Amino acid sequence: xxxxxxxxxxxxxxxxxxxxxxxxxxxxxxxxxxxxxxxxxxxxxxxxxxxxxxxxxxxxxxxxxxxxxxxxxxxxxxxxxxxxxxxxxxxxxxxxxxxxxxxxxxxxxxx
Amino acid sequence: xxxxxxxxxxxxxxxxxxxxxxxxxxxxxxxxxxxxxxxxxxxxxxxxxxxxxxxxxxxxxxxxxxxxxxxxxxxxxxxxxxxxxxxxxxxxxxxxxxxxxxxxxxxxxxxxxxxxxxxxxxxxxxxxxxxxxxxxxxxxxxxxxxxxxxxxxxxxxxxxxxxxxxxxxxxxxxxxxxxxxxxxxxxxxxxxxxxxxxxxxxxxxxxxxxxxxxxxxxxxxxxxxxxxxxxxxxxxxxxxxxxxxxxxxxxxxxxxxxxxxxxxxxxxxxxxxxxxxxxxxxxxxxxxxxxxxxxxxxxxxxxxxxxxxxxxxxxxxxxxxxxxxxxxxxxxxxxxxxxxxxxxxxxxxxxxxxxxxxxxxxxxxxxxxxxxxxxxxxxxxxxxxxxxxxxxxxxxxxxxxxxxxxxxxxxxxxxxxxxxxxxxxxxxxxxxxxxxxxxxxxxxxxxxxxxxxxxxxxxxxxxxxxxxxxxxxxxxxxxxxxxxxxxxxxxxxxxxxxxxxxxxxxxxxxxxxxxxxxxxxxxxxxxxxxxxxxxxxxxxxxxxxxxxxxxxxxxxxxxxxxxxxxxxxxxxxxxxxxxxxxxxxxxxxxxxxxxxxxxxxxxx
Numbered sequence: 001x002x003x004x005x006x007x008x009x010x011x012x013x014x015x016x017x018x019x020x021x022x023x024x025x026x027x028x029x030x031x032x033x034x035x036x037x038x039x040x041x042x043x044x045x046x047x048x049x050x051x052x053x054x055x056x057x058x059x060x061x062x063x064x065x066x067x068x069x070x071x072x073x074x075x076x077x078x079x080x081x082x083x084x085x086x087x088x089x090x091x092x093x094x095x096x097x098x099x100x101x102x103x104x105x106x107x108x109x110x111x
Numbered sequence: 112x113x114x115x116x117x118x119x120x121x122x123x124x125x126x127x128x129x130x131x132x133x134x135x136x137x138x139x140x141x142x143x144x145x146x147x148x149x150x151x152x153x154x155x156x157x158x159x160x161x162x163x164x165x166x167x168x169x170x171x172x173x174x175x176x177x178x179x180x181x182x183x184x185x186x187x188x189x190x191x192x193x194x195x196x197x198x199x200x201x202x203x204x205x206x207x208x209x210x211x212x213x214x215x216x217x218x219x220x221x222x223x224x225x226x227x228x229x230x231x232x233x234x235x236x237x238x239x240x241x242x243x244x245x246x247x248x249x250x251x252x253x254x255x256x257x258x259x260x261x262x263x264x265x266x267x268x269x270x271x272x273x274x275x276x277x278x279x280x281x282x283x284x285x286x287x288x289x290x291x292x293x294x295x296x297x298x299x300x301x302x303x304x305x306x307x308x309x310x311x312x313x314x315x316x317x318x319x320x321x322x323x324x325x326x327x328x329x330x331x332x333x334x335x336x337x338x339x340x341x342x343x344x345x346x347x348x349x350x351x352x353x354x355x356x357x358x359x360x361x362x363x364x365x366x367x368x369x370x371x372x373x374x375x376x377x378x379x380x381x382x383x384x385x386x387x388x389x390x391x392x393x394x395x396x397x398x399x400x401x402x403x404x405x406x407x408x409x410x411x412x413x414x415x416x417x418x419x420x421x422x423x424x425x426x427x428x429x430x431x432x433x434x435x436x437x438x439x440x441x442x443x444x445x446x447x448x449x450x451x452x453x454x455x456x457x458x459x460x461x462x463x464x465x466x467x468x469x470x471x472x473x474x475x476x477x478x479x480x481x482x483x484x485x486x487x488x489x490x491x492x493x494x495x496x497x498x499x500x501x502x503x504x505x506x507x508x509x510x511x512x513x514x515x516x517x518x519x520x521x522x523x524x525x526x527x528x529x530x531x532x533x534x535x536x537x538x539x540x541x542x543x544x545x546x547x548x549x550x551x552x553x554x555x556x557x558x559x560x561x562x563x564x565x566x567x568x569x570x571x572x573x574x575x576x577x578x579x580x581x582x583x584x585x586x587x588x589x590x591x592x593x594x595x596x597x598x599x600x601x602x603x604x605x606x607x608x609x610x611x612x613x614x615x616x617x618x619x620x621x622x623x624x625x626x627x628x629x630x631x632x633x634x635x636x637x638x639x640x641x642x643x644x645x646x647x648x649x650x651x652x653x654x655x656x657x658x659x660x661x662x663x664x665x666x667x668x669x670x671x672x673x674x675x676x677x678x679x680x681x682x683x684x685x686x687x688x689x690x691x692x693x694x695x696x697x698x699x700x701x702x703x704x705x706x707x708x709x710x711x712x713x714x715x
Binding site: 080085088091092095100 | 698699702703706709710715
């Protein structure tokens, strides 16, 4: 079970976890050159081949290639009736990484 | 046999105040009798007082023994027929009667025979008859207490007064009134006169009226009962100044008055009220205005003074008093002031009916009560005073301000109803979970209590989901099917078709427990998204569809604002939870709330 950890991250958090699987909730900025805005405003490049991306807000599940690129494995549409409040999403993401919640959320093992 | 100072008694009886002081010491008298006086209700001390009769062999007079000499009686040092020399005495003049008090004496000899045949001295009205005793006994303790501290304080410079000649009388300030001094005159303006009120309770019945009297030093309330009402009610006129004396000063009954004074006056049969024609030195109303913006700081039931511009005059309405089952007219005004706040103020009774100021005047209110219905409200009580367009500086300032910029301003209202507790609004910060609600026995006392909770609908009782109601706006009474139509008993009207309204019982649950909530039309609309008429129709038409609808509504989570109240049904008393408000979850709102909560100190 431990191998299939995928934490929700924003663009800043990508840097420490190269090679891991992560989830990135983001807003689709353009369809042509895959450029997505993460919840903290940073831009991330998503490499994907046959992955569907028609919604405005998506959660990309994929592998971290480098600090600004993710190789997508799957995407989930996140649209709700109004705009998705990225500020709120970011707050939650940051909260999940706080040490007081270590027992609630999985942590990446450094191997 | 000792030699008594003959003639001293007569002198004591007749001499004016100044001479008495000189007569004070050195005279030999015989004590003919010593009697203990029962302390009257006005006395605050529990010590005994002794009344003695002193004789000079020719005459005798009554006197009181100062309390510091009580020991002499207790020890038996002085008793009947003891001859003493008075070292110090005082004379108090109380209500035209003189009262001699022996402050210090020493014994000459005891066990003597009665010397001479003293008689009552030939005096004017101060005959030492028992009548004198009775009249002075009640006032004996009070001035005596002040004199027992060793000072002979004459109360008034003129001991004997006629009915007139008041011009020269010195006037007391109202602040200086106390039960210990009875010979005072105050010069005050009647700032408020109440109506004659009758009451009847178990102990009897009667009538009374109140006045509020004011001078430069302060205010005091005066009350007259029964016979006094007939005598004095017409005499007092609001706004006029009177000389008042010979009323009784009592401790104030704070329950019936909201004035600051510790004392109040009881107007009696012998109270003298004389109109004063030179009113220059008596001030007009004194106010202590509170800004409307700071009304929130005042507690409910406090009184305050406010001044403001009447922005809105409500229509005359009526309300039925549950206590007396009588209808009372009321009228709401909205006033605003320079703090840019507005507040609602209620007038009652005659004032509500007679209020006729249509032109947005400046009005000053004194002694209005603060309430907390929907924020803050103000209400006139019987002792409140309303003055339209008063000639005072604050009024002029307000007039200038309002005419200049006030009309356009938007005012912050005190009727925001933001106090979640009493208004049944959803209060996220005070949410409870269902087991907490049950354990803390909310609603077990006779009063209704409110709480907010978030729970999921588990089951809706589908047998009785709605009832036929009267379609008249505002009337939701159940209508009866007469066959030819549906009749509403309250409106006395018949309708072809009723309007169905929801009445639901549903079981809701959260992580901690389950509870049954009762909801009405509003709740049903939120849960089903359809009107009761529609649902009723589905139920009649297609049972399967109806059941599907019920199932669809289950499992949905809502925020509930509920009211818990005790109900007795066929001898069974149970707490029922009624839904006052139901709202669907706005996940965004809730999530933001949680994030804030996690970031707050509580979560650290």
